[in-house]
Amino acid sequence: MDRNRYVENMVDESTADGIDNYLGEEDPQARRYERVEESWPPPKDKPQAQRRAGAFQSRAAARKYWIILGSLLVAGLLFAFGLLAWNNPMPFGTETFWLIAERRADAVIAMLIVAVCQAVATVAFQTVTNNRIITPSIMGFESLYTAIHTSTIYFFGAAGLIGARTLETFLVQLALMIGLSLVLYSWLLTGRHSNMHAMLLVGIVIGGGLGSVSTFMQRMLTPSEFDVLTARLFGSVNNADPAYYPIAVPLVLVATALLYLNARKLNVIALGRDTATNLGLNYKVLAISTLVLISVLMAVSTALVGPMTFLGFLVATLAYQFADTYDHRFLFPMAVTIGFVVLTGAYFIMNHVFYAQGVVSIIIELVGGSVFLFVILRKGRL
Amino acid sequence: MTSTTAPRRDTRTRKKLFDWKLILGIAVVLALLALSLSVGEYDILSTDDGWEMFAATRIPRTVALVLAGAAMAMSGLVMQLLTQNRFVEPTTTGTTEWAGLGLLAVTYLIPAATIMDRMLGAVVFAFIGTMVFFLFLRRVSLRSSLIVPIIGIMLGAVVSSVSTFFALQTDMLQSLGVWFAGSFTDILRGQYEVLWVVVLVVVAIFLFADRLTVAGMGEEIATNVGLNYNRMVLIGTGLIAIATGVVTVVVGSLPFLGLIVPNIVSMFRGDDLRSNLPWVGLLGIGIVTVCDLIGRTIISPFEIPVSVILGIIGAVVFVTLIVRQRRG
Secondary structure (H helix, E strand, O other): OOHHHHHHHHHHOOOOOOOHHHHOOOOHHHHHHHHOHHHOOOOOOOOOOOOOOOOOOOHHHHHHHHHHHHHHHHHHHHHHHHHHHOOOOOOOOOHHHHHHHHHHHHHHHHHHHHHHHHHHHHHHHHHHOOOOOOOHHHOOHHHHHHHHHHHHHHHHHHHHHHHOOOHHHHHHHHHHHHHHHHHHHHHHOOOOOOOHHHHHHHHHHHHHHHHHHHHHHHHOOOHHHHHHHHHHHOOOHHHOOHHHHHHHHHHHHHHHHHHHHOHHHHHHHOOOHHHHHHOOOOHHHHHHHHHHHHHHHHHHHHHHHOOOOOHHHHHHHHHHHHHOOOOHHHHHHHHHHHHHHHHHHHHHHHHHOOOOHHHHHHHHHHHHHHHHHHHHHHOOEO | OOOOHHHHHHOOOOOOOOOHHHHHHHHHHHHHHHHHHHOOOOOOOOOOOHHHHHHHHHHHHHHHHHHHHHHHHHHHHHHHHHHOOOOOOHHHOOHHHHHHHHHHHHHHHOOOOOHHHHHHHHHHHHHHHHHHHHHHHHHOEOOOOOHHHHHHHHHHHHHHHHHHHHHHHOOOHHHHHHHHEOOOOOOOOOOOHHHHHHHHHHHHHHHOHHHHHHHOOOHHHHHHOOOOHHHHHHHHHHHHHHHHHHHHHHOOEOOOHHHHHHHHHHHHHOOOHHHHHHHHHHHHHHHHHHHHHHHHHOOOOOOOOHHHHHHHHHHHHHHHHHHHHHHO
């Protein structure tokens, strides 16, 4: 941040008309002005060329934002196209080419859905909790996902787990996850003693309790059943079933649209609870409704592809770095684009350069986890 | 100082170390341990090799319960003192995950590793992990005490994702799960003896009790009364790391134990470390023993690992604590 800009602004700001009368010796003229305020001369409109009240600190920052967003968009589209077209045995443009591409497109759509869910949910979550180093995925969504899948295979066997890939089970998972978070919110965020941190911690602890139940069931499984389960417990876009899209896409679109429409209010919430209340926001209602939307997004993402703990964190941190603005109207698109680039890029490179498709999500987790460590050690306060 | 005030200053404000309540507590825990010795599938009294079996499995198991319960509860207490935060314990700061990573690293690098090697790896990694956490705590200023465990759990998630990656590459994922789940099932004579190391930790915590209490008042006060704060933090971390590392290798993780025990004790008795220590140890032993007994009996002849029961009970108690603190 350049300090000179503020200094210039300070120097540039001239005093209001008539203020000299108050500073100087008191004279009858001034007294008359004081008495009849209606007769003050109308304030002159001074053009304040250097002062900006927009989302960006300067024109250069805005330009930088659009350039980064544009190039990320191009990169994302290139990676997506690469995923569709690379190693495609048919020549480009033929009918069979598009047939193959269409099959591959399912995975790319899953990446898009996950990118939108994780990015928007994490940015909004970090704003509402006023903490930039946590992610909503620790709030028990993943433990619930693990517990659901582990108990399915525990009670019904591997065939049961594969047979349970229906739209109904997807809906049940969504309902359970959203239900759990609604219970948490209504229990801990309403009433006199509402406390965001207590709510977070309770969510994490309930997740931990579920986790130890899952661990127990996992060790009772035969190794082959465990292998089937493991494949499901690692977040992977290949877990996504196109049959879920008719439910998932509208949910994501509605939740994202609502969050985006509330972007200006989120900007105010980011100032903290007291300031937001002071500025006339109904903090509690807005915070809870935002959290509900976040839980919808997280539930869709987790039920669709599985746990992705640090993807959201990675994406949000990068978005703050690149966007360099407080304004959620600009943060959301940047975060979503980064999420898409990260996912498509990771899958493209892992598929076609290292031929190691299975570990993509783990690589993303490792990178995200390292960024997390780096950020908490560099940050001064929480 | 005049001679009239001197004796007065010697009388302690703390409660007596041994009173009838403590003796009652000891009696209850001893009864539980006796119960633990007598519960099992193998009929000891009417078979020929009954006593052989008793010595080979029941006694080691009960000894392990005592050692692990006391050590983990006390490490939780020391950790809460050093961080000045009630919600901290080895499983909410990633220490257990680090120990697991160390265990995994040793197993991978030295396939023929003895239990001593694994333990060493776990202890070293647990120490590094705890220091990372403390370093982080000292560098940042916190707005809420509830943030600390959130960060710790996320830190643990990072470490365990590294472990998972590692285990997946080396096909050790399911055995990783078995290691992590704390269980006293496979504690046998000849395998658990390293656990006696934690006796040293417990003794050391007793010896350092007062200094740890002072260190718990913060760096300024501790330095002001003449304590080498940094050295105390190092010693405390080392003790925690040894206890956590050894218990993780031999038994597995015992979630929430170090968290709920000190909190329950200080709810009833306040915050003096030295007079609370016997209580913390006793309660830790008692809770682990009860959980182990439950795990052994409800689906007998099979067993539920103690970590599952602790995880569920601990989660309930932890949530209650948070909600109580919120009201308070």
